[in-house]
Amino acid sequence: MIARTLFIPVVLLLVLTFLIGPFLIIVAASFSAGETLAFPPQGFSLQWIFKVFTVDSFRASFATSMLLAVGGTAAALLLGIPASYALSRYTLPGAEIVRTVVSAPIIVPGIIVGLALLRYIVVPMQASMTLILFLAHTALVLPYAVRVVSASLENLRSDIEEAAVLLGSSRLGAFFRVVLPNIRGGILSAFILGFVTSFNQVPLSLFLSAPGVRTLPVDMMAYMEIVFDPSVAALSSLLAFLSIGIVFAAERFLGFSRYV
Amino acid sequence: MSKTSYLTLDKMTLAYGDAVAVPELELAVEKGELIALLGPSGCGKTTTMRAIAGLLPVKSGRVVLDGVDITRVAANKRAVGLMFQSYALFPHLTVYENVAFGLRLKGMRGSELDAKVRAGLTSVGLAQFADRKPAELSGGQQQRVALARSMVMEPKVLLLDEPLSNLDARLRLDMRTELQRVQKDTGVTMIFVTHDQAEALSLADRIVVMKSGRIEQIGTPEDIYNRPVSAFVADFVGFENIFPLEAGKLKTSAGLVPLSQPLSDQTPSAAGLAWRPRMVTLGSGPFRGTVRGTSFAGHTREYLLDSVLGEIKAEVDASEPVHAIGTEVAFDLEADRAAPLSRFN
Numbered sequence: 001m002i003a004r005t006l007f008i009p010v011v012l013l014l015v016l017t018f019l020i021g022p023f024l025i026i027v028a029a030s031f032s033a034g035e036t037l038a039f040p041p042q043g044f045s046l047q048w049i050f051k052v053f054t055v056d057s058f059r060a061s062f063a064t065s066m067l068l069a070v071g072g073t074a075a076a077l078l079l080g081i082p083a084s085y086a087l088s089r090y091t092l093p094g095a096e097i098v099r100t101v102v103s104a105p106i107i108v109p110g111i112i113v114g115l116a117l118l119r120y121i122v123v124p125m126q127a128s129m130t131l132i133l134f135l136a137h138t139a140l141v142l143p144y145a146v147r148v149v150s151a152s153l154e155n156l157r158s159d160i161e162e163a164a165v166l167l168g169s170s171r172l173g174a175f176f177r178v179v180l181p182n183i184r185g186g187i188l189s190a191f192i193l194g195f196v197t198s199f200n201q202v203p204l205s206l207f208l209s210a211p212g213v214r215t216l217p218v219d220m221m222a223y224m225e226i227v228f229d230p231s232v233a234a235l236s237s238l239l240a241f242l243s244i245g246i247v248f249a250a251e252r253f254l255g256f257s258r259y260v
Numbered sequence: 261m262s263k264t265s266y267l268t269l270d271k272m273t274l275a276y277g278d279a280v281a282v283p284e285l286e287l288a289v290e291k292g293e294l295i296a297l298l299g300p301s302g303c304g305k306t307t308t309m310r311a312i313a314g315l316l317p318v319k320s321g322r323v324v325l326d327g328v329d330i331t332r333v334a335a336n337k338r339a340v341g342l343m344f345q346s347y348a349l350f351p352h353l354t355v356y357e358n359v360a361f362g363l364r365l366k367g368m369r370g371s372e373l374d375a376k377v378r379a380g381l382t383s384v385g386l387a388q389f390a391d392r393k394p395a396e397l398s399g400g401q402q403q404r405v406a407l408a409r410s411m412v413m414e415p416k417v418l419l420l421d422e423p424l425s426n427l428d429a430r431l432r433l434d435m436r437t438e439l440q441r442v443q444k445d446t447g448v449t450m451i452f453v454t455h456d457q458a459e460a461l462s463l464a465d466r467i468v469v470m471k472s473g474r475i476e477q478i479g480t481p482e483d484i485y486n487r488p489v490s491a492f493v494a495d496f497v498g499f500e501n502i503f504p505l506e507a508g509k510l511k512t513s514a515g516l517v518p519l520s521q522p523l524s525d526q527t528p529s530a531a532g533l534a535w536r537p538r539m540v541t542l543g544s545g546p547f548r549g550t551v552r553g554t555s556f557a558g559h560t561r562e563y564l565l566d567s568v569l570g571e572i573k574a575e576v577d578a579s580e581p582v583h584a585i586g587t588e589v590a591f592d593l594e595a596d597r598a599a600p601l602s603r604f605n
Contacts, residue, residue, distance in 0.1 A: 157348065159344050159346055160348045160350055162344070162348065163344060163409075168366060170336060
C-alpha cells in the first residue's frame with residue numbers, strides 16, 4: 001500500500017528531474033566565476049552573461065537566427081493560412097496529398113533535409129546559403145502553421161462568411177473582415193510556435209552554413225568546439241528564458257495551449 | 261403565373277455537381293408576402309433559399325426580383341437578406357458593429373450610420389446591448405441582432421432559415437410576433453424555410469410544401485391544413501389515416517373495403533381519402549377495431565386501433581367513455597368528413 005502511494009510521486013519527481021535538471025545545471029553554470037564550463041560552478045559572477053554580448057559571431061548568428069525565425073515563420077504563415085483555409089472550407093481533389101506534403105517536414109528528420117538541400121541544391125546550384133536556410137526554415141515551420149491555423153478555422157463557423165457576403169462584402173473581403181480577425185489568436189500562436197521551433201532548430205541547419213552565415217545554435221556548437229568557457233551556458237540560459245517568456249506571455253494573453 | 265410578381269422563380273434548376281436537387285421550380289411571390297417553404301430535410305427547401313440568396317449558382321432557369329433578372333447577380337449585390345439558423349453573428353464585433361457591418365460597406369458613415377444602427381437596435385429592443393459581444397447575449401437576443409443586422413440593409417427579400425427552431429416555446433411566440441411586426445412595419449417580403457408545420461401554419465401567408473425538390477402544394481395555411489392535395493402533404497400536416505381509393509373503395513392491405521356511405525359528388529375523382537384522428541367516429545359504425553393503445557392528452561384521448569383497414573389513429577373528447585386496451589370498438593371513417601386527395605404518392 002505504501003509502495004503504491006509512493007510510486008506516482010517518485011515517478012513524477014524523476015521525470016521532472018530529467019526534464020528540468022539539465023536546464024538548472026546550465027543556468028547555474030552560466031553564473032560561474034571560473035574559466036571552464038563546469039558544474040558545480042566555481043564562485044559567482046555575471047561576467048559570462050556580459051561576455052555573450054561581446055562575441056561577434058554570436059551577434060551575427062543571432063541576427064541570422066532571428067531573421068530566419070521571423071522571416072521563415074512569416075513566410076510559412078503566408079503560405080499556411082490560405083492553405084489551411086482551402087483545406088478546411090473546400091473539398092479539393094488531392095487535399096489529402098497536400099496535407100501529407102505539408103506535414104512531411106515533421107516526419108522527415110531535419111538532418112536528412114539539411115544534407116539533401118546541401119548536396120542537391122546548394123552545391124550544384126551555387127544557391128545563396130541564406131536563401132536556402134530561409135526556404136528550409138519556412139518548410140520546417142509550415143506544418144505547425146497549417147495545423148494551428150486549421151484548428152482555429154475549425155472552431156469558426158463558415159456561415160459568418162456567407163453572412164458577410166449577403167451584407168455586401170466580397171468573398172475576399174469577407175475573409176479579411178470576418179475570418180482573419182477571428183483566427184488572430186491562432187495565427188499569433190502559430191507564429192510563436194513557429195518562431196521557437198525555427199530558432200532552436202539544430203539538425204536542419206547543421207549542414208547549411210557558409211562563411212558568416214550560421215544559425216545561433218550551430219554557432220554555439222562550433223564555439224564550444226574551440227572555447228570551453230561558460231559563455232555558451234550563459235547564452236543558453238538567456239535563450240531559454242527568452243523562450244519561456246514568450247510562451248508564458250502567449251499563454252497569458254492568447255490562451256496559446258488551446259491551439260496546439 | 262403572373263408576369264408582375266415581385267419575386268419569380270422561372271424553371272429554376274439547382275444541382276450539386278451533376279446531381280439535380282431542385283428541377284425546374286416555378287414559384288411567384290408577391291411583394292410583402294410571408295412565404296413558408298415547408299418540407300422534410302432533403303426536400304430542397306434550403307437549397308432553394310440559398311439559390312435565391314445567390315449562395316448557390318442556378319444551373320438553369322431564372323430568378324427575377326422586382327423586375328430585374330438576378331440569376332447571375334452576385335450574392336453581395338442582390339439586396340437579399342438572410343437570417344441564418346445559427347444567426348452567424350460576427351463574434352469579434354460588438355452588437356453595434358454587427359449591425360453597422362453592411363451599412364459601412366455601403367459607404368455609410370458618421371451620424372447617418374449611427375442613427376440607422378441605433379434605430380435598428382431599438383426596433384428589436386436591444387439598444388442597451390449595443391456594446392456587448394454576441395457571446396454575451398442569450399440565443400433569443402442573438403437572433404434579434406441577426407434580424408436587425410439584416411433589416412437595416414432594407415433588403416427586398418428577407419430569407420429566414422428555420423427562424424423559430426432554436427428557440428424554446430416562450431421565445432418562439434415572442435419571435436413569431438416580432439417577425440410579424442417587422443413584416444407589417446416594413447412591408448418586406450419574407451421567405452422562411454422550416455420543417456415544422458406548426459411554424460409554417462402560424463406564421464405564413466402562403467405555404468409552399470416541397471418534396472424531393474418539387475413543389476407538392478402551394479396554398480394558404482387553411483388550404484394546406486384542411487385541403488391537402490396529396491398523401492404526402494396530408495401526412496405532413498397530421499392526417500394519420502390515409503387510404504388510396506380504387507373503384508370507390510378504400511384500398512387496404514386486406515383488399516378493397518367499401519365505405520359506409522357513397523362518395524359525394526365532389527370526390528369522384530379522388531385518388532385517396534385522409535382522416536385526421538379527430539375525424540374518426542368512435543363508438544359506432546360498420547368497422548370493428550381492437551384497442552392496441554390509448555393515451556390521455558388533456559382535452560382529448562387518443563386511440564390506436566387494429567382493424568381490417570390496418571392501423572387506425574383516433575382522437576375523441578376526453579369526456580367520452582374510455583375503451584380499455586384489448587376491447588373491441590366500433591368505428592367509422594365517414595367519406596364526407598375526409599379530405600379528398602387528388603394525388604396519391
